Every structure is written in structure tokens, then in C-alpha cells.
Amino acid sequence: MGLDALVPLAVTVAIFLLLVDLMHRRQRWAARYPPGPMPLPGLGNLLHVDFQNTPNCCNQLRRRFGDVFSLQLFWTPVVVLNGLEAVREALVTHGEDTADRPPTPINQVLGFGPRSQGVFMARYGLAWREQRRFCVSTLRNLRLGKKLLEQWVTKEAACLCAAFDNYDGRPFRPNELLNKAASNVIASLTCGHRFEYDDPRLLRLLDLAQEGLKEGSGFLPQVLNAIPVLLRIPWLAGKVLRSQKAFLAQLDELLSEHRMTWDPAQPPRDLTDAFLAEMEKAKENPESSFNDVNLRMVVADLFLAGMVTTSITLAWGLLLMILHPDVQLQGAREEGYGWEIDDVIGQVRPPEMGDQTCMPYTTAVIHEVQRFGDIIPMNMPHMTSRDIEVQGFLIPKGTAIFANLSSVLKDEAIWEKPFCFYPEHFLDAQGRFVKPEAFLPFSAGRRACLGEPLARMELFLFFTHLLQRFSFSVPTGQPRPSNSPAGGFLVYPSPYQLCAVPR
Numbered sequence: 138m139g140l141d142a143l144v145p146l147a148v149t150v151a152i153f154l155l156l157v158d159l160m161h162r163r164q165r166w167a168a169r170y171p172p173g174p175m176p177l178p179g180l181g182n183l184l185h186v187d188f189q190n191t192p193n194c195c196n197q198l199r200r201r202f203g204d205v206f207s208l209q210l211f212w213t214p215v216v217v218l219n220g221l222e223a224v225r226e227a228l229v230t231h232g233e234d235t236a237d238r239p240p241t242p243i244n245q246v247l248g249f250g251p252r253s254q255g256v257f258m259a260r261y262g263l264a265w266r267e268q269r270r271f272c273v274s275t276l277r278n279l280r281l282g283k284k285l286l287e288q289w290v291t292k293e294a295a296c297l298c299a300a301f302d303n304y305d306g307r308p309f310r311p312n313e314l315l316n317k318a319a320s321n322v323i324a325s326l327t328c329g330h331r332f333e334y335d336d337p338r339l340l341r342l343l344d345l346a347q348e349g350l351k352e353g354s355g356f357l358p359q360v361l362n363a364i365p366v367l368l369r370i371p372w373l374a375g376k377v378l379r380s381q382k383a384f385l386a387q388l389d390e391l392l393s394e395h396r397m398t399w400d401p402a403q404p405p406r407d408l409t410d411a412f413l414a415e416m417e418k419a420k421e422n423p424e425s426s427f428n429d430v431n432l433r434m435v436v437a438d439l440f441l442a443g444m445v446t447t448s449i450t451l452a453w454g455l456l457l458m459i460l461h462p463d464v465q466l467q468g469a470r471e472e473g474y475g476w477e478i479d480d481v482i483g484q485v486r487p488p489e490m491g492d493q494t495c496m497p498y499t500t501a502v503i504h505e506v507q508r509f510g511d512i513i514p515m516n517m518p519h520m521t522s523r524d525i526e527v528q529g530f531l532i533p534k535g536t537a538i539f540a541n542l543s544s545v546l547k548d549e550a551i552w553e554k555p556f557c558f559y560p561e562h563f564l565d566a567q568g569r570f571v572k573p574e575a576f577l578p579f580s581a582g583r584r585a586c587l588g589e590p591l592a593r594m595e596l597f598l599f600f601t602h603l604l605q606r607f608s609f610s611v612p613t614g615q616p617r618p619s620n621s622p623a624g625g626f627l628v629y630p631s632p633y634q635l636c637a638v639p640r
Contacts, residue, residue, distance in 0.1 A: 169531040171216050173207035174198070181209035188354075188625050192514040192543040195219065199544065205530045211363035213239070215537045218527065219544040221551065221575050227527045228519070228540060228582035236583040237261040237520040239537045242365035243358050246374050247381060248434070252426040255434035256587070257442060261522060264426035268435060271427075272587050275411045279326065280590060285407075289325040290595050291487050293318050294602035300334060301607060301637045308612035308634040312452050316343050319447040320440070322595060327436045328395045329407040342387050346441055348380035354626055388433050388440070409436065443588055446512060447595050449629045453510035454503070454600055456630045457558050458609045460620055464502060464560060465609060478605050484640070488601040490594060496601075497570035501563035503596050507578045509558045512628050514543035516580050542577055551575045558620070607637040 174185045186208065187194040195217055198206055204223045208215040218224050227235050238258050241249075249255075252264045256272055259265040280286045297318040301311070317334045320343060324330050332339035352358070358377055361367050368374045395409050405411040412432050419425035458465040467477075481495045482488050493500055519538040524531065532538070547555040551573065552562055565571050579586040586592070603609075611617055618633035 169526075169529065171205045171207040171530045171532070172202045173209075174202075176209040179211070181211050181213070183210060186210070191625065192511075192541065192628075195515070195541050196544065199541075204544075205528050211359075213363065213537055214533075214535075215539060216527075216530075216532050217539045217541055219541045221545045221548065221577075223528050224540045224542070224545055224577070225581060227525070227532075227538060228580065228584070231525045231527070232582040234523050234525050235519045235521055235538055237522045239518050239520045241362055242368060243361045243377060245368060246378055247385065248430050250430065252424070253428060253430035253434055255431065255438040257438045257517065261583075263424075264431075267426045268431070269587055271412070271415060272408075272435065272439070275405075275408050276326075276588070276591060278405075278411075279407070280594070286326065286591060286594060287490055287598070289331075290322055290598045291489075291602075293321050293325075293331070294599050295487065296321075296334070297599065298602055298606045301603070302639065304637060306636055306638045308615070308636055310632065310634050311455055311637075312448070312632075313343075315448040315451045316444060318599065319451070319595065320346075320444045322447070322591075323440045323443040324391075325407070326443075326591070327408045327439055328391050329409075330391065330395070338387070338391075342384065342440075343444075345380050345384035345387060346444060349378070349384050350441070350445065350627065352378060352380055385433055385437055388437055392433060392436065408439070439588070442586075443591065445627065446588075447592055447599075449512045449627065450507060450510055450592075450596060451599055453512070453630050454506040454596075455603070455609055455635060456618060456620065456633055457506055457509065458604075459611050459633075459635050460617065461558055462610070464558075465604070467498065478601060482601070482605060484605065488598055488605065490597065492601070493597055497564065497568060498560065499601060499604075500570045500597070501560040503600055504563045504572065504576060505558060505560040506600075507596075508546050508552075508562065508576060510628070510630075511543050511546050511578070511622075513578075513626070514541065514546075514628055515626065516540040516542050517584065519584065540580065542580065545575050545577050548575060603637075606640060608640055610636050610638065612636050 174182055176182045177184065185194075185198070196219075198208075198217070199219045204219040206217055206219075208217065218227050238260055240260070241258060244254070244258065254260060254264065256265065256268045259268065276286070297314060300314050300317075314334070317332075317339060320339065321331050324332060324339075361373075361377060392409060396413065399410055399413050401414060401417060405414060409432070412427065412435065415427040416425075416429075416432070419427045477496050477498050478488075481492050516539060519540070521532055521534050521536050521538065523534045526532070545551075549555050552575070553559065554562070563570055563572060563576075579589040579592070612634050613636075615634060619631050621631055622628040623631045
């Protein structure tokens with residue numbers, strides 16, 4: 138094809154893309170649509186967004202356009218919500234209408250289907266409701282029945298302390314051990330299996346999980362989600378989400394081993410047993426979401442979300458303890474009454490969840506770690522299933538919504554010292570624990586984190602075990618580490634070392 142023939146073709150393609158772009162941005166011209174920066178043809182507002190520091194970018198746009206503003210990412214309309222009132226109005230008041238997730242066509246390469254989407258990124262509908270109800274009830278049964286969850290977490294906390302003790306007070310980075318401990322809790326929950334910390338399969342799972350989280354936010358996946366027709370190109374589709382595919386293959390091996398030991402006549406030992414029992418009940422129902430493919434999706438969701446959020450929060454907690462020795466010296470204690478941990482628990486028996494009500498300062502410290510760490514600042518994406526109104530603005534059906542949780546957790550109008558680590562945010566004048574309405578690290582509404590009870594249990598038991606056993610400090614001769622966050626979608630502390638000296 139000659140140059141003269143290419144020119145008309147290029148012009149035709151350009152006109153087509155311009156028309157598509159105009160069609161996708163037409164809702165911006167509707168009355169009461171949230172304001173926002175002017176998008177570029179094709180790219181939208183990609184150049185306006187700093188994906189390495191999204192909260193700061195959103196705060197700048199908030200100052201220009203207000204608590205509710207709009208963006209266009211490629212051709213996807215997005216509305217960003219800021220502040221407690223806007224976030225609660227959208228996620229709670231309009232909870233039914235904002236419970237959907239934006240479509241992610243790229244997940245087709247992982248085996249996603251109408252009844253096999255897991256639970257966290259599943260579209261809002263019967264399959265999601267079925268799986269969420271199952272996960273919540275199973276977690277509750279394991280937590281309340283024989284207190285299996287607490288036993289698993291307590292056992293793992295003891296193993297984590299032993300691993301810390303092996304460093305004999307020498308400097309080390311705690312992140313890898315925290316990842317292993319959090320992963321073992323989820324492995325026990327889902328498959329009734331615990332790995333030794335040097336088990337090659339655990340190391341492989343952790344490596345794949347870390348790589349999978351990174352590759353999902355890469356440039357190519359964003360392009361394929363925006364232009365899903367490209368997924369029909371086999372060699373291109375084969376290049377994406379390789380680590381996530383390998384991670385699912387590892388889970389398949391674990392689930393196959395577990396299935397061989399399942400006895401349907403016995404009570405469920407863990408979540409997989411409970412899922413297999415539901416599959417048996419639903420085997421004559423082709424519409425059921427209890428199937429082999431969804432089992433691996435649900436387990437993968439719980440493994441990734443449970444491991445990452447807990448370990449990152451604990452990493453923030455230990456960093457903040459060495460940066461704030463005054464808080465640690467209070468040892469999560471009530472001022473003037475000695476060590477709270479020593480007074481309530483002592484130095485011999487392990488902590489129990491029943492101790493929490495007697496430990497207001499410890500509980501306040503843990504909540505402040507979550508608030509300050511702010512590890513998922515932009516929350517998981519939502520999507521409107523019908524037209525709604527938020528703060529006087531019209532948000533049309535099919536619009537992606539991002540709730541800026543960081544704008545709530547660090548709101549200067551709510552928190553006394555929003556950008557400082559200050560456990561007193563969660564204590565009243567009498568030293569009693571209080572939880573402000575703006576404490577939303579687990580989000581809110583119908584899509585609030587279903588693993589919140591497990592996460593709260595892990596954070597309390599792990600944290601109190603560690604403070605009961607060790608004094609943490611900055612290694613001698615090393616500079617004071619930074620509390621500046623790193624990462625993008627997930628916010629974790631910058632790399633640091635600590636010393637754990639037995640008390």
C-alpha cells in the first residue's frame with residue numbers, strides 16, 4: 138500500500154476515534170455532571186493522574202473541583218468522591234446502586250465467567266450475593282464454633298515470634314516474615330494447611346502473589362481493559378497476567394490435595410470443605426456459583442486480600458513503634474497504670490480476643506496504625522447500576538466510582554492531628570476507646586471488606602504477641618527510617634530494618 142493510499146485511511150481512523158471519544162464524553166455535557174479537568178482525545182485524563190501517588194493527585198484535583206469531581210481514563214468515565222459525607226452518601230445511602238464493579242475484560246484470561254468471578258471483583262448480582270453470604274457465614278462459624286480462627290492465628294503468632302527470636306536482636310527486615318505469617322492464617326482458613334516458613338511452595342506462592350499484584354496495575358492490562366477487542370489476539374493475551382495464572386495453578390495443586398482428604402460426612406474443617414459441601418448440594422443447579430472454577434477464584438481472592446492487607450498493616454505497626462518509642466514504652470498501656478499488656482495478660486499466657494475489651498490503649502494504637510497507614514487510599518472501584526445523585530451532582534448509570542478513603546482517614550476537620558501518628562484519636566478524656574465515624578479503612582456499604590472480623594482478630598493477636606515478647610528499636614548506627622509511604626494502589630512503608638530484643 139502506497140503513501141497516497143495510507144493518508145485517507147489514517148484520516149478515516151482519526152475521525153472514527155474522534156467520534157468514539159466524543160460519544161464517550163457526551164455525558165460531561167449533561168446538567169449537574171461533576172466537574173473535572175478537560176480530557177484529551179483518546180487518552181482522556183491519563184496525563185492528569187499520578188498513579189504513583191494517587192491520593193496526593195486527587196487532593197490537588199479536589200482543591201480545584203470540589204469533593205465530587207470527574208475524570209475520563211481512556212474512554213471510561215470516572216467520578217472520585219472525597220470527604221466523609223460524599224463517601225457515605227454514595228456507598229451507604231446509595232449502597233444498592235453503587236455495589237457493582239466496573240467490567241475487567243482482562244480477567245477472562247484467568248477463567249472469569251458469569252458464575253465464576255470470585256467475590257472481591259465480581260459483578261453485583263446473584264453469584265456475588267451467594268458467595269459473599271457463604272464467605273461471611275463460614276468465617277462466622279469458624280470464628281464462633283470451636284474458635285478455630287483464633288487458634289490458628291494464636292499458633293501462627295507464636296511461630297512468628299519464634300522467627301523474630303532467631304535474629305537474636307540483630308537487624309532484619311520484618312516484611313517477609315509478616316507475609317509468611319499472614320499467608321499461613323489464610324492457608325489454614327481456606328485449606329486447613331500451615332506451611333513451614335522455609336517451605337518452597339509457600340515461597341513460590343508469595344513470589345507469585347507479589348508479582349501478580351504488580352502486573353495487574355501495569356500499562357498493558359489497562360490498555361486491554363479499555364480496548365478488550367485486543368484480547369482476541371492470542372499472543373497478546375498470552376503476555377498478560379502470567380504470574381496470576383501461575384499463582385492459580387499453585388492453588389489448584391493445594392485444592393486437589395485437599396479434596397482427596399475431604400469427608401462429606403464430617404463437619405467442615407475449613408472454608409474449602411464448606412465450599413465442597415455447597416457444590417454437592419448445588420450439583421443439579423447449573424445456575425449455581427458453587428463450581429470448581431469459582432472455588433479457586435474465591436480462595437485466590439481471600440489469599441491475596443488477606444495476606445497483603447494484614448502484612449502491610451503489621452509492617453506499618455512495627456515501623457511506627459520504632460519511630461515512636463514513647464508509644465511503645467507505654468507498651469500499648471494505659472498511662473499511669475503500668476504496662477497494659479503486662480497488667481491484663483502478663484508475660485506467660487498468650488493474648489486472647491477476650492482481652493481486647495480490657496486494653497483500650499492497645500486497641501487505640503492498632504486503629505491509629507490503620508488510619509495512619511491508609512493502605513488502600515482509593516478503595517476498590519465501584520460502578521453505578523442506575524443514575525444517582527451525590528452532593529447535588531448527577532452520576533449516570535455505568536460510571537466508575539472511586540471513594541478517596543484517604544480524604545476521610547486524614548480529614549483535617551475530623552482528626553486532631555491527621556498527618557501524625559496519634560493514638561489519642563481513639564481515646565476519650567477518660568482513656569476509654571472510641572471509634573469515630575470517619576474510621577473507614579475497610580470501606581463502607583454493601584462492598585465493605587467481608588474479611589474485617591478476621592483482619593481485626595489478626596491485627597490484635599499478632600500485635601499484642603509481638604509487643605508482649607519484644608522491644609523494637611532502630612538498629613544502632615542506622616538512620617531513623619522514613620514514615621513516607623511507597624507504592625501506588627497499595628500503600629506500604631518504605632523499606633526499613635529493626636531490632637527485636639526479647640523483653
